[in-house]
Amino acid sequence: MKAIVIDGYGGVDRLSLRDVPRPRPADREVLIRIRASSVNPIDWKLRAGKLRLIHPIKFPAILGFDLAGEVVGRGSGAGKFKDGQRVYARSNKPSGEAYAEFIALEESYVAPCPDGMSFEEAAAIPLAGLTALQALRDHGGIDSGQQVLVNGASGGVGSYAVQIAKACGAIVTGVCGPANVDLVRRFGADHVIDYRSQDPLGGDRKYDIIFDAVATLSFGKARSCMQPKSHFVTTVPGPGVIAAIAIGNVFSRKKASTIMVKPNGADLEYLTGLANAGKLRSEIHKVFGLAEAGAAHLESEGGRARGKIVIRI
Numbered sequence: 001m002k003a004i005v006i007d008g009y010g011g012v013d014r015l016s017l018r019d020v021p022r023p024r025p026a027d028r029e030v031l032i033r034i035r036a037s038s039v040n041p042i043d044w045k046l047r048a049g050k051l052r053l054i055h056p057i058k059f060p061a062i063l064g065f066d067l068a069g070e071v072v073g074r075g076s077g078a079g080k081f082k083d084g085q086r087v088y089a090r091s092n093k094p095s096g097e098a099y100a101e102f103i104a105l106e107e108s109y110v111a112p113c114p115d116g117m118s119f120e121e122a123a124a125i126p127l128a129g130l131t132a133l134q135a136l137r138d139h140g141g142i143d144s145g146q147q148v149l150v151n152g153a154s155g156g157v158g159s160y161a162v163q164i165a166k167a168c169g170a171i172v173t174g175v176c177g178p179a180n181v182d183l184v185r186r187f188g189a190d191h192v193i194d195y196r197s198q199d200p201l202g203g204d205r206k207y208d209i210i211f212d213a214v215a216t217l218s219f220g221k222a223r224s225c226m227q228p229k230s231h232f233v234t235t236v237p238g239p240g241v242i243a244a245i246a247i248g249n250v251f252s253r254k255k256a257s258t259i260m261v262k263p264n265g266a267d268l269e270y271l272t273g274l275a276n277a278g279k280l281r282s283e284i285h286k287v288f289g290l291a292e293a294g295a296a297h298l299e300s301e302g303g304r305a306r307g308k309i310v311i312r313i
């Protein structure tokens with residue numbers, strides 16, 4: 001099969017399109033023919049070696065955590081999905097292995113694709129959508145009527161966070177740049193703050209959850225915008241969050257935490273349900289071919305994606 005392989009840490013020139021053996025499904029695994037993957041910042045952070053101390057990878061490695069495609073086989077003990085069924089997943093493999101034509105994954109990480117969604121739209125969801133869901137639900141304890149701030153509301157994680165928070169009945173404020181204000185409104189945000197003309201933490205509104213999807217806010221400053229018992233969740237911890245976690249969040253009822261997304265088929269099925277109910281959609285920034293994985297990484301590294309960058313396979 002064709003796959004994008006890297007032999008060591010480095011720039012996009014490390015990404016090479018090669019023929020590699022097709023994986024064979026082990027017990028409880030399904031074999032999926034991948035039709036689309038999507039780019040997440042972790043892909044290029046891993047490629048560049050930025051995470052080598054906390055998340056080392058073995059070479060040669062195939063990157064990519066998101067996939068959508070069709071089931072084409074299974075190992076013994078796997079029977080949840082039929083041949084030809086359209087599925088999607090966040091891979092649990094250390095480097096992902098989804099920039100490839102096939103992947104074998106344990107069934108528990110896989111879910112049926114949302115009805116009527118293209119493979120590109122479905123492949124955009126898993127890692128970013130699960131991050132948003134687990135941050136708001138498991139860390140934030142989101143509830144109907146709560147005030148929720150999503151910083152980075154036009155990006156991969158933030159675009160799903162706004163929609164999930166709305167689906168949970170929250171009153172959502174999205175933070176984005178001036179070019180994305182209308183887009184974030186279309187995701188359903190009740191209020192939108194353009195961070196270039198207004199300080200996202202400078203207003204009078206008090207939030208039950210602040211989800212800093214792009215990790216540009218300070219927890220210290222955010223505290224003044226938080227309800228007495230509320231939660232600040234970030235994707236990448238800054239010094240304030242690290243200090244709060246280190247002392248066990250004991251001196252204040254305003255808690256801080258860092259989301260570490262977990263692959264989870266049941267959570268993906270929940271997102272499938274939201275999409276089927278018309279409450280979750282994917283905004284596609286750009287689609288690249290498999291051989292253009294380097295260009296896709298550079299686009300993501302630019303930090304200006306509106307929604308998700310997809311790789312068609």
Ligand SMILES: NC(=O)c1ccc[n+]([C@@H]2O[C@H](COP(=O)([O-])OP(=O)(O)OC[C@H]3O[C@@H](n4cnc5c(N)ncnc54)[C@H](OP(=O)(O)O)[C@@H]3O)[C@@H](O)[C@H]2O)c1
Nearest residue numbers: 041131152154155156157176177216235259260261304305
């Ligand atoms: N810990 C975990 O489990 C986990 C999981 C997923 C992601 N992450 C991390 O979370 C971060 C975000 O991921 P992502 O996929 O959402 O990234 P992304 O899609 O590449 O984010 C791009 C978006 O960020 C917005 N942005 C840039 N600077 C901003 C600012 N100062 N304020 C508000 N918005 C800003 C941009 O909007 P404008 O063009 O309008 O500025 C753009 O729409 C990455 O660092 C990623 O590695 C961590």
